[in-house]
Each structure stands twice: as C-alpha cells, then as structure tokens.
Amino acid sequence: MENSVLETKQIPVISSEILLAQWQGHRRLTRKMIEAFPEDKLFTYSIGGMRPFAALVIEMLTMAGPGIKGMISGKWDNYSDVEKSFKATTRAELLKLWDEATAQINELFPKITPERFHETVKVFGQYEGPVYWSIFYFIDNEIHHRGQGYVYLRSLGIEPPAFWDRY
C-alpha cells in the first residue's frame, strides 16, 4: 500500500473507501429529510430569514458532484453558474437530482488518488485548501444545513428521521 502522501510521522487511519461510505451514509439520511418535508414547505418554509430546505439541498448538490469532478479534473466552473444549473420545483425533481449525484459521487470519488487528497486546490476558483479539507467541508456543510432542516421540521410539528439512520 502507498501511504507516502502523509507526512512521515503521521499514521493513516481513514481510507478513501471509509470516507466515501461515511458521506453516502449521510447522504441517505439527507434524502430521508427531503422525503420528510411536506412538498410545499420544502420549497417555502423558513425560520429567521434563512433559506428553505430545498435551497440548502441545491447548495449540497452544487458542492457534491461538481465538487468531486473538479477535484479530479482541476477545472472549475463558477459556483453561482453551477448552482443555477440545478433546477427543481417538485420533490420528485429534487430527489432525481439527488440520486444522479449519488451515482456520480460513487463513480468519481474512487478516482481521487491518494496524492491528490493532499494537494492544494482552489475549489470553484475561490476556496483554497487541501483536497481532503474541501471534501470534509462538503460533508460537514451538508450535516450543518441538514441540522437546520431538523429545526424546520420540528417547528412544523414533524418528527425528523433519527440522526443515526444512515441506511
């Protein structure tokens, strides 16, 4: 096995496969959240001037497929342009985009080489850091905004899926 990508004294504990599995587990939970929202509230409901859950999902989609694609190709489109390319006005359309991204991530993620994980990239031409850092950012940003969705659902009197339900 090749692990020279980490600094000499660092001990690798998490593989690319584990990271992908973690993310897809979270993505399965986020998909359940999309299903848990009443369809009208998905696109309109807001607290404190924050974006509706569908808009947060579009943000997740913008980072996910195009983000991993950029990690491999090194080519980045403008973030706003990419975000505008994801269009959904119904739950079914949103779920379709979600499932397409799931397949795209499963296909592309294994192509990120171990060396690449530790190279510095400028994600969407804007956010500079190691590839692994940006991948954590994509995953963590999804968890963060999904947590926001939990409050939306609870305030609507709807019980969200359990946080550990990643199946």
Add this chain to the structure above:
Amino acid sequence: MENSVLETKQIPVISSEILLAQWQGHRRLTRKMIEAFPEDKLFTYSIGGMRPFAALVIEMLTMAGPGIKGMISGKWDNYSDVEKSFKATTRAELLKLWDEATAQINELFPKITPERFHETVKVFGQYEGPVYWSIFYFIDNEIHHRGQGYVYLRSLGIEPPAFWDRY
C-alpha cells in the same frame, strides 16, 4: 509507517492528526457559538420543543472527553450518569467545561492507536461500531446540533459566526 490496520486494498488518506485537527477546528467554531448566544437564551431558548443550545453543548461534552477516554480504556460509564456530571448554569461555567474538554481531547486523542481505530467498541455500553465510526459520530453530532443553534440565533435576529470560521 504502519498501515496494516486497513484492509489490503484500501488506500489510507486521513491520519489521526488530521482528524483531531478537523475536530478541534469544529470545536473552536462551537465555542464561538456559545459566546454568540445571549446568556439567558443559551439556557432557555427553544424552537419546536427542542432542547436549548446549552443542553446540546452538554451532550457534545458528554461524548467528547468521556468518549475518547472510553476509546482508550475500553471502560464506559452509563451515558446518563456522565451527562449529569456536566453541570453549568452560566456561560462562563459552560466555556470552562468546554476548554477542559479541549485539553483532554488533545491529550488523549493521540493515544488511540491505529489498530484501535478499527476495533469494534460498544460506546457507553450501548452503541456498537468501529472506533473511527464513533469518532465521526461525535464530530458529526456536534456539527448537526450546532446547525440547530444557527437557526436559534437567526430567529433571535443574531448573526452566527461563519461556518468556515474554525480559527
């Protein structure tokens, strides 16, 4: 370097050091959230019947120090008993507990051996999975509940710290 803890075909990309740095970055942001809440709202404010932010912080503290301690020792106290041991009625007390946990994590985390990351444990005698999975759970649970805190702050008309602000 030793990486036999991963299955033969797996490619290690994340070290224990990176994982610790990621977590402590998130913990710095959570600390800023504790500081951003008006003191009374920190302990009382709720949306949709959910717990106040201080109670969520106590949950994070229960998992953090005692969680990592258990990973090393293999010994677990009852979750509810550990949770009750964290008492704070002011922001200053909560921040003191937070900072103590920060030091404890920095001391103990490096003692988790590479092999240990991949052993199965029953966290607090209840939640079974590989050590790395539970560590991701602690971090992700913090991000999740902190996201909930962002909605609380926004609904109070307060701008939360930026999600990328981990310094």
